[in-house]
Amino acid sequence: MFRSYLNPSSVRSTCRFLSSLPTYETLKLSQPKSHVILVELNRPTKLNAMDKQLFDELKTCFEHLNTEKSCRAIVLTGTGKAFCAGIDLKYLSNTTVNELSQIDDVARKALHTRRMIQRTQASLRAVDKCEKPVIAAVHGHCIGAGVDLTACCDIRYSSRDASFSVKEVDMGLAADVGTLQIFPKQVIDHSLFRELVFTSRLFRTEEAQQIGLISRVFDTRDALLEAAVSLASVIARKSPVAVQGSKINLNYARDHTVDDNFSFVSTWNSGMLLTEDIIKNVMAASVSKDKSNKDASDGAEFEDI
Numbered sequence: 124m125f126r127s128y129l130n131p132s133s134v135r136s137t138c139r140f141l142s143s144l145p146t147y148e149t150l151k152l153s154q155p156k157s158h159v160i161l162v163e164l165n166r167p168t169k170l171n172a173m174d175k176q177l178f179d180e181l182k183t184c185f186e187h188l189n190t191e192k193s194c195r196a197i198v199l200t201g202t203g204k205a206f207c208a209g210i211d212l213k214y215l216s217n218t219t220v221n222e223l224s225q226i227d228d229v230a231r232k233a234l235h236t237r238r239m240i241q242r243t244q245a246s247l248r249a250v251d252k253c254e255k256p257v258i259a260a261v262h263g264h265c266i267g268a269g270v271d272l273t274a275c276c277d278i279r280y281s282s283r284d285a286s287f288s289v290k291e292v293d294m295g296l297a298a299d300v301g302t303l304q305i306f307p308k309q310v311i312d313h314s315l316f317r318e319l320v321f322t323s324r325l326f327r328t329e330e331a332q333q334i335g336l337i338s339r340v341f342d343t344r345d346a347l348l349e350a351a352v353s354l355a356s357v358i359a360r361k362s363p364v365a366v367q368g369s370k371i372n373l374n375y376a377r378d379h380t381v382d383d384n385f386s387f388v389s390t391w392n393s394g395m396l397l398t399e400d401i402i403k404n405v406m407a408a409s410v411s412k413d414k415s416n417k418d419a420s421d422g423a424e425f426e427d428i
């Protein structure tokens with residue numbers, strides 16, 4: 124299906140790029156447009172539930188894409204009928220019951236668990252820390268760690284059939300890989316968000332939009348993917364210095380005080396304002412003015428980083 128997005132001019136760079144990509148068992152990668160990478164969680168028979176291998180591969184994949192020059196924007200979705208049904212319950216019980224039963228000392232049990240949690244956090248944080256914008260395209264079930272994963276994405280779109288649950292309270296735990304750590308800095312309706320966290324109840328796109336979890340909803344999955352890929356392509360045509368600098372500054376601002384944010388960006392831009400991309404944008408804008416183009420960066424082509 125995604126091959127239909129390819130246009131002849133991007134085919135050569137697509138092939139060059141794809142041949143250099145590592146392959147994964149639990150992820151599927153493709154390049155639907157120039158500089159856009161589609162990452163699909165790929166355990167469809169388990170509704171893309173996340174086991175150790177998927178967590179590990181997710182981290183490796185996003186760390187790779189972070190420095191991959193041919194990638195400027197990423198769409199993250201799931202194969203099959205769901206985005207993600209959360210942590211793999213077999214993996215969870217293996218790590219929390221079987222492995223711990225072989226350790227006697229309570230402190231050592233705690234440290235073993237802590238390492239497992241931190242490993243899982245590092246996997247999802249690789250998405251958050253990736254300097255290329257990540258657009259989540261959510262369809263079907265999005266449960267537990269699936270919601271955590273969307274919290275690590277920059278933009279979240281869904282299809283109308285999507286349903287969500289912050290399932291962790293029903294599992295007897297506080298969500299620890301994104302939902303409670305990132306969303307409180309982003310959601311609009313904190314009262315509804317807390318209700319959804321405390322009850323674990325399933326909610327649909329209307330409430331997901333109300334709290335600000337989802338920004339746009341599409342009638343079908345095809346329309347969702349087309350919109351997500353097309354948005355990624357718009358972003359990928361912009362100056363990567365500006366886009367990646369914006370993501371770095373947005374994440375920094377989320378995690379620091381206003382004073383810190385102003386200080387950080389002054390230092391950041393003291394170097395970044397020297398980029399040739401500014402000249403290219405100014406020139407493209409003056410040309411586009413003549414031609415009444417809407418998009419100032421239309422026509423400008425930027426070097427990969």
Ligand SMILES: CCC/C=C/C=C/C(=O)SCCNC(=O)CCNC(=O)[C@H](O)C(C)(C)COP(=O)(O)OP(=O)(O)OC[C@H]1O[C@@H](n2cnc3c(N)ncnc32)[C@H](O)[C@@H]1OP(=O)(O)O
Binds near residue numbers: 239264269294
């Ligand atoms: C330290 C780490 C911190 C992380 C914490 C994370 C916490 C969480 O993620 S809590 C949430 C855990 N997930 C769940 O509780 C969801 C479990 N799944 C379901 O309730 C149902 O599958 C669902 C309502 C999503 C869909 O139901 P449906 O009838 O449409 O499909 P099923 O026949 O149930 O599922 C199809 C096959 O997928 C397997 N599967 C689904 N979810 C999981 C999962 N989370 N882990 C492992 N496997 C899962 C399901 O067993 C079916 O497989 P099979 O039996 O082989 O056909």
